[in-house]
Amino acid sequence: MRVAIVADVFPPLRSSGAVQLRDLSREFVRQGHQTTVLVASPDLKSAFRIDEQDGVTIARLRSPKTKDVGYVRRMAGEFLMPFAMKRNYRKSPIAGRPYDAVIWYSPTIFLGPIVRWLKRRNNCTSYLIVRDIFPQWAADMGLISRGPAFQLLDQVARYQYRSADVIGVQTPGNLSFFDDFRTAHSECQLEVLQNWLGDAPDRGCSIDLEATKLAGRRIFVYAGNMGVAQQMDKLLDCAVAMRDRDDIGFLFVGRGSEAGRLSQLAAERSPDTILFHDEISPDEIPGLYSQCNVGLICLDSRHRTHNIPGKFLTYMQAGLPVLASINDGNDLQKMVETRNVGRVSVAADGADLPGLASALIERELADPAIADRCRALSNELFSARAAVGQILDAVTQR
Incomplete structure (x- = not known):
């Protein structure tokens, strides 16, 4: 199978999401599938860079900065990110590569537009991996009010849900959050997809x-x-x-x-x-x-x-x-x-x-x-x- 994985984190970033996506892509290759990762790369000077690591093709696509910036700049960058990724992917030498499935990872909630474009272009199935329920958790903690900003972010999240043929949440308890969505979109399959890790050998540590x-x-x-x-x-x-x-x-x-x-x-x-x-x-x-x-x-x-x-x-x-x-x-x-x-x-x-x-x-x-x-x-x-x-x-x- 020819698989595209779309994300805004990937090594050398050191977040848990980046490590998970690295391990997932390696495992797809290990099981014999052609795997391409499309990752937002705000620090890239050129429009794109194509790397090959562990049998995985990594298309790093220049995009606006969304980490370690103020809230206004981050919000603008998040909205623009999928469109910048799409534009720069089309400039890359792998732009014509076909896919049988598109997989993407949330957070972030803003990748819906590029996923829909890839899905239509390839007439393929899409799988959304949801690792946290945003913006709900931020509102629960009082980080944002349930006012206009929340409503806007909620609509962005729902757009990405509607872009998925299958949604995998990380615990059974999260399935209930999608009860109303499932009623309105019965064609979308919901399931529990546990978190994962690849093998991690002990190579030593700089901390003694x-x-x-x-x-x-x-x-x-x-x-x-x-x-x-x-x-x-x-x-x-x-x-x-x-x-x-x-x-x-x-x-x-x-x-x-x-x-x-x-x-x-x-x-x-x-x-x-x-x-x-x-x-x-x-x-x-x-x-x-x-x-x-x-x-x-x-x-x-x-x-x-x-x-x-x-x-x-x-x-x-x-x-x-x-x-x-x-x-x-x-x-x-x-x-x-x-x-x-x-x-x-x-x-x-x-x-x-x-x-x-x-x-x-x-x-x-x-x-x-x-x-x-x-x-x-x-x-x-x-x-x-x-x-x-x-x-x-x-x-x-x-």
């Missing part, structure tokens, strides 16, 4: 914890974005509350709008037990986790949608049980508790996290099989092989 102030401690690690949506103060408060324990340390690795503020607070409140480090290459993550004991997850308690963060997958793959602070009712809670792979707090203020952390570190010591349960969960539900197989089944049956 034995050479830091956390040497000899059992490590709680957070690796990923540190932004408003993560409500990271709860994790920092937990770490500060446990600062008198000389056997435990907290490591935060990544970047984001809150990273600088949190690092400064940690230096003031608990300088000996908390370490912040800039983001590292995704290829270094397995080497980092091999030095750690528990993975940390934090989501804003105001979320009403369901979310299984990409970092949860990386923790499971590495055999790390999780300490998670999430919104009440999130499908992740049931998964963690029924599979016995960690502890979950749904308290809005995270006040119970220190107690849960202490219990989990003792459990991790007394129950070495917990690492095996984590890896088994990863292999069963979160493999790139399973994701590609499910997508192919869906598009070939249309």
Whole structure:
């Protein structure tokens, strides 16, 4: 099959979405499919650049900047992005390449126009991978009001839903969000498509914890974005509350709008037990986790949608049980508790996290099989092989 994957993130970006799309494209190739990735590239000087990596053709298409800019500029860039991608793709030497399926990844919600164009041009099936429900989650958290801006973004999101023949959401709980959409668009197939990861060998890591102030401690690690949506103060408060324990340390690795503020607070409140480090290459993550004991997850308690963060997958793959602070009712809670792979707090203020952390570190010591349960969960539900197989089944049956 000839597959096009459309996205606004891809390595060398280090986000979880970029890593997922890299792993997905590699797995399509591994299963024998001709795979082309069309990715928005705001830093590109020319209209396009064509790369070949791991058997995947990557068409990097110049587009407006949408990351690390103000809200107005970001909004304008997001709206213009798919049209710039289309224009620059048509200039590329692979513009005439045919496709049997178009797959795209949300977030972002703005890729509908280029997907519709590719779909009409190739008379093929489209599959939308939805990893968060935007703008609903932003409104739930009070980041935007449910006024005109929300209504506009909601219409953009619905346009992309209408562009899909199949929509894959990441948890069963998210299916209910689409109840009204399914009533109006019964021709669109809805299904649960679990998150995925490809194989991740340990290639070492530039962070050597034995050479830091956390040497000899059992490590709680957070690796990923540190932004408003993560409500990271709860994790920092937990770490500060446990600062008198000389056997435990907290490591935060990544970047984001809150990273600088949190690092400064940690230096003031608990300088000996908390370490912040800039983001590292995704290829270094397995080497980092091999030095750690528990993975940390934090989501804003105001979320009403369901979310299984990409970092949860990386923790499971590495055999790390999780300490998670999430919104009440999130499908992740049931998964963690029924599979016995960690502890979950749904308290809005995270006040119970220190107690849960202490219990989990003792459990991790007394129950070495917990690492095996984590890896088994990863292999069963979160493999790139399973994701590609499910997508192919869906598009070939249309």
